[in-house]
Amino acid sequence: MIVLAMEKKIYSLRTNVGYFYNRPIGYTKEFEQFFDEIFIKPDLNLRNFNIQYRLSRTREGLLLQAHLTANMEAQCARCLIPFFAPVKSEFEELYTFLERFQEETDDETIPEDGYIDLGSLFREYLLIELPMNSVCKKDCKGICIECGQDLNEGECEHTDSRVIYE
Template structure:
């Protein structure tokens, strides 16, 4: 079976015959990863630990990278650091399902792309700011006050 390649598709079929408690660490490091659609993560790296349990395959994930977001004050794009840690159990049968309803795939490949995307998106701040001292935009003319002052930003005491 030839599946299209993706860096977050991992063959863990070898764990089916492994003893309970066996685990393996898989390291990831990519300069740029595109996750489902247009979600880009640069300097993407992390660790996946897959472990054989009586109920299924436990995946313990720790991923980080940078994604471009827009500052809520000045509307300039900037790289936002995102980091997530999560665990999911891929059950061998329906009786062992957890609330995430993940079954171990018949082909032995874990498809982590959508999970990693969701967890990283949850780590993006609701109101991202490019830097703590961001001055934002002039409310009158819209000038980015980080780049230059406009006539509206000069206080009467400065004249």
């Protein structure tokens, strides 16, 4: 088997929840997962991704309560170098089991095969948590707008036009 050095670690976070259908209302189950490194399609690289969630059978479906922490790959708004920013997210999501004559609903529905894709759900919630203009370090000096010199690495000749960040 050939393993590429740059291969991304892709794990499926598709989870079977179909069996909850036959569980009594109020039945809950806790889950915990940890990934050193994970790529969530199409664009999310995470490290130290800690997932804790609880699924509870409700009258109409399932309540998902999740608590996530991770380091998310982001680009520094000043020096443009990728770095890992700590993010965390806590949220609830309601899923309903599809009934044959069900009226329209705004809730997520559980597909007939019983699998929900937690990866795309977690991705959505984590991306919201990434602050705009996040920086690799508090005192990142950014790059020179004239020559592109990384000012963390050293000075350049354009000191006057340099943007100073407080």
